[in-house]
Amino acid sequence: MKAPEAADWRRMEPGDVPALMALSAIVHPDFYEGEAMFRDRLALFPEGSLVLPLTDGSLAAYAIAYPVRRFAPPPLDTVLGRLPADADALYIHDVAVASEWRGRKLAEPAVERLLALAEPLGATVLVSVYGTPPFWMRFGFRPVDDPALRDKLASYGEEAVFMLRETPGAVEKRGPH
Ligand SMILES: CC(C)(COP(=O)(O)OP(=O)(O)OC[C@H]1O[C@@H](n2cnc3c(N)ncnc32)[C@H](O)[C@@H]1OP(=O)(O)O)[C@@H](O)C(=O)NCCC(=O)NCCS
Structure with missing residues (x-):
């Protein structure tokens, strides 16, 4: 099989959902999310769903x-139905590379593409799992440790770290309270 290349990233289509769920089940065996969640995000914000x-x-x-309110990441496996009208950040819900293709910087162009979508929103946030903060810090994310966030992160496991990247030049916002 031909090795994937950075240039092969494209927007997700509805027909990709079964293959995406198959990869998600392997990469995230402890964080199951159903088909309805993936289809919801694709419908609400198609430019934010990418596949390789x-x-x-x-x-x-x-x-x-997809856009969210900055300190309100949705719980895992929930259908949103609509995006918040007062969204002030892009939420990176997940970036996953199959284990056999890791370490080739394949995630980088997708992350860069998502960060470009965050420009009008002023910031990007995510919940880092599996000890990936160093990967995200390469892109300018920093950990945010705040008691108000801990409950919201409960479904992501004990090692979850909330991270934020202000869009360069954006006005600084207050904390989660
Ligand atoms: C995090 C992830 C998306 C990075 O994708 P990637 O295309 O492999 O990224 P990179 O090639 O830039 O490698 C990132 C780091 O992974 C590690 N790495 C390298 N080769 C690896 C391999 N074969 N297997 C696992 N990790 C590897 C290295 O620490 C590397 O950092 P370095 O470049 O400073 O050495 C990918 O590892 C992944 O899908 N992990 C599981 C899901 C996950 O954690 N997603 C993020 C949730 S917040």
Whole structure:
């Protein structure tokens, strides 16, 4: 099979959802999310759902992001139905690369594409799991530790770290209270 390349990233289509769920189940065995959640985000913010396809129809990677209120990441596996009218950040819900394709900087172009979508919103936020803060810090994210966030992170496990990246030049906002 041809190795995936950074240039192969494209927008997700509804037909990609089964392959995406197959990869999600392998990468996140402890964080199940159902088909309705993936279809919800694709419908609400199609420009924020990206896939890196392989020639056999499976996916080497995917990335999902959409606008949120900055300190209110939605719980896992929830259908939103609509985006908040007062969104002030882009939320990177997930970036996942199949284990056999990691370490090739394949996630980077997708993250850069998502960060460009965050420009009008002023910031990007995410919940880092599996000890990935150093990966995210490369893109300018910093950890935010605040008691008000801890409950919201409960479904992501004990090692979850909330991270924020202000869009360069954006006006600084207050904390989560
Ligand atoms: C985090 C992730 C998206 C990075 O994707 P990637 O395309 O492999 O990213 P990079 O090639 O830039 O590698 C990032 C780091 O992964 C580590 N890495 C390198 N090769 C690796 C491999 N074969 N397997 C696992 N990790 C590897 C290295 O520490 C590397 O950092 P370095 O470049 O400073 O050495 C990917 O590892 C992944 O999907 N992980 C599981 C899901 C996840 O944690 N998603 C983020 C949730 S917040």
